[in-house]
Amino acid sequence: MNSILPLLQKTQQASAAVRRLSDAHRSDLLNDLAAIVEQSKVLIMSENQKDLDLMDKVDPKYDRLLLNESRIQGLADSLREVALLPDPTGEVLIERNLENGLNIKKIAVPMGVVGVIYESRPNVTIDVASLCLRSGNACVLKGGKEAVFSNTCLIDLIHEILAKYGVADEAVLLLPSDRKFTEELLKATRYVDIIIPRGSDSLIQYVRQNSLIPTIETGAGVVHTYVETSADLDKAKEIIVNARVSRPSVCNSLDCAIIDETIINEFLPMLVEDFKKWNVEVYADEASFAIFEKIGYEKLQKAQEEDFGKEWLDYKISIKTVANLDEALSHIQAFSSRHSEAILTQNQAFAYRFLAEVDAAAVYHNASTRFTDGGQFGLGAEIGISTQKLHARGPFALEKLVTEKWIVLGDGQVRW
Numbered sequence: 001m002n003s004i005l006p007l008l009q010k011t012q013q014a015s016a017a018v019r020r021l022s023d024a025h026r027s028d029l030l031n032d033l034a035a036i037v038e039q040s041k042v043l044i045m046s047e048n049q050k051d052l053d054l055m056d057k058v059d060p061k062y063d064r065l066l067l068n069e070s071r072i073q074g075l076a077d078s079l080r081e082v083a084l085l086p087d088p089t090g091e092v093l094i095e096r097n098l099e100n101g102l103n104i105k106k107i108a109v110p111m112g113v114v115g116v117i118y119e120s121r122p123n124v125t126i127d128v129a130s131l132c133l134r135s136g137n138a139c140v141l142k143g144g145k146e147a148v149f150s151n152t153c154l155i156d157l158i159h160e161i162l163a164k165y166g167v168a169d170e171a172v173l174l175l176p177s178d179r180k181f182t183e184e185l186l187k188a189t190r191y192v193d194i195i196i197p198r199g200s201d202s203l204i205q206y207v208r209q210n211s212l213i214p215t216i217e218t219g220a221g222v223v224h225t226y227v228e229t230s231a232d233l234d235k236a237k238e239i240i241v242n243a244r245v246s247r248p249s250v251c252n253s254l255d256c257a258i259i260d261e262t263i264i265n266e267f268l269p270m271l272v273e274d275f276k277k278w279n280v281e282v283y284a285d286e287a288s289f290a291i292f293e294k295i296g297y298e299k300l301q302k303a304q305e306e307d308f309g310k311e312w313l314d315y316k317i318s319i320k321t322v323a324n325l326d327e328a329l330s331h332i333q334a335f336s337s338r339h340s341e342a343i344l345t346q347n348q349a350f351a352y353r354f355l356a357e358v359d360a361a362a363v364y365h366n367a368s369t370r371f372t373d374g375g376q377f378g379l380g381a382e383i384g385i386s387t388q389k390l391h392a393r394g395p396f397a398l399e400k401l402v403t404e405k406w407i408v409l410g411d412g413q414v415r416w
Contacts (some may be wrong), residue, residue: 004181007173008113008140009189014171015113015138015139019192025165027083030202034079034162041072047153048122060249060313061120065147075126082130082380084247088399089136090365094185103409108402112138112193115185116383117142119199119204119208125379127374129158129172135401138171140192142185144199145177186211196396198384201311216392218384220311221251221339221415223369226258226328227267228345228355234365236344237270243342243368249313251385252340252372256318258328264288264321270298281316283307288319309335325350329357336360340369361387361394 019222022031037044050069055062094106114137118124125141132139139386143151155174163170175181186195187354189212201220206354208215225243227236243254268291277299283303284292292300301307308320308331332341342364343354351365362372362385372395374382379397386392392400 001176001181001257004175004184005188007170007175007190008185008188009175010168010190011138011140012113014168014184016172017108018133019037019110019136020098021136021165023087025131026087026136029161029165030083030130030134030176031078032164033126033130034076034083036157036161037072037076037079037154040153041069044072044150045069045154045334046290047149049115050149051122053256055146057116059315060354061146063247064121065150067122067150075123078375078381079126081375082398085380085398087134087136088402091405097387100413101411102413106404107407109405111401111403112143113138113140114383114401115140115142115188115189115192115195115213116196117182117185117195117199117203119144119203120146121198122147122154124198124383125154125174126158127346128383131381131383131398131401133172135398138173140173140175140185142175143177144184148177153273165396182206183210186213189213198385207288209276209287216386216390216396218251218386218396220337220387221253222256222309222311222335223340223342223348224256224258224332225342225344225364225369225380226322226325226332227260228325228328228343228347228350229261229262230259230346230350231344232346232366233263233267233270236267239344239366239368240271241274243370244272244280244317245315245368246368248315250370251311252369253313254317254369255312256320256335257311258320258322259288260328261287261323262323264291266345268292268319269295275299279315281314283316283318285318285320287321292319294406309337311337319322325353329354332358339385340364341374342367342369361385373383 018083023071034153089110096104114132159169181245195211195213195215197204198218240257263385263403283301285303303318338360340362341358341360355363374397375394379395382395382397384396386396
């Protein structure tokens with residue numbers, strides 16, 4: 001294949017067929033897709049294993065790539081949840097009758113063709129397709145070579161259901177994984193309306209710098225949790241461990257624990273047993289290093305400046321000690337990627353200040369940052385977590401896959 005432009009043109013044409021589907025048909029389509037995903041678990045896992053066999057199990061991306069039976073069931077459940085969500089299109093945002101007799105309305109309409117570039121996460125194939133089809137959009141998917149067998153299998157299932165509803169395959173288009181087609185996609189302003197990169201910071205920066213199409217970042221997550229001196233330390237221990245080890249390769253997992261210096265002698269030893277269990281490598285600043293070293297914690301490194309502001313995506317964590325809330329806020333401001341940040345405290349005034357001042361898509365009080373997720377927020381699914389401020393911020397889900405159109409109804413009016 002020399003060019004993907006003919007394929008993109010077909011996707012643009014297919015987007016009209018998706019828009020023509022009724023609200024009920026879009027929901028039915030997703031429910032049918034959920035059923036075929038459930039029926040195809042063995043096939044999906046078999047194709048997914050072909051991808052897994054080509055990746056080192058110690059690679060942090062391995063967990064992102066894995067599709068086991070429970071995760072496949074989660075995809076089917078998510079499809080049904082999205083099917084139940086209200087149609088975001090057609091909503092009348094403004095309506096006015098002018099003195100000259102014109103009736104004007106501003107309504108929500110589909111974006112058109114949504115392009116998504118992503119790495120080693122085949123669940124994104126289903127998430128994006130479901131959200132785009134539910135909101136009347138076509139989509140172009142550019143997955144990574146790590147998930148080529150998994151993505152192709154899922155796309156085949158989607159195409160089987162699209163055919164049932166008279167919609168061309170190209171309405172959900174999976175591009176070849178070759179990187180040479182990425183640049184062509186980013187320049188296809190005639191056929192693609194928006195580009196959303198989901199993956200590593202290097203991917204996101206590449207798209208930002210090379211795309212001629214409007215881009216929405218689903219940014220890398222450099223996530224902090226500040227344990228303030230009044231925190232319930234038993235709960236804080238559970239939150240810190242959960243946020244780091246439950247799924248270390250995802251963007252809402254914890255990268256840096258910020259600990260008030262008055263409680264480090266009591267709190268840091270509480271983490272050791274769980275850190276040993278999960279084989280967590282600790283990158284500790286001077287004060288916290290001394291405590292872990294005294295305990296005899298083996299997987300211990302002295303933190304360097306570059307270890308703060310790093311998205312680990314692995315069983316690794318940096319530890320920063322601070323004197324007070326002001327220092328914690330300053331550290332977060334300096335190193336945050338504006339994804340998810342948390343404070344653990346029983347001081348309500350400190351909590352309110354933290355929630356008000358921290359500039360991030362999601363800010364937490366006494367809870368794990370692992371909840372930053374479209375499904376957990378009741379949105380059914382998400383394309384990613386947007387860390388920018390224009391159009392969408394936080395879980396990029398169904399209600400943000402629309403734009404606006406003005407409808408003007410007249411009866412012969414002219415303007416001189």
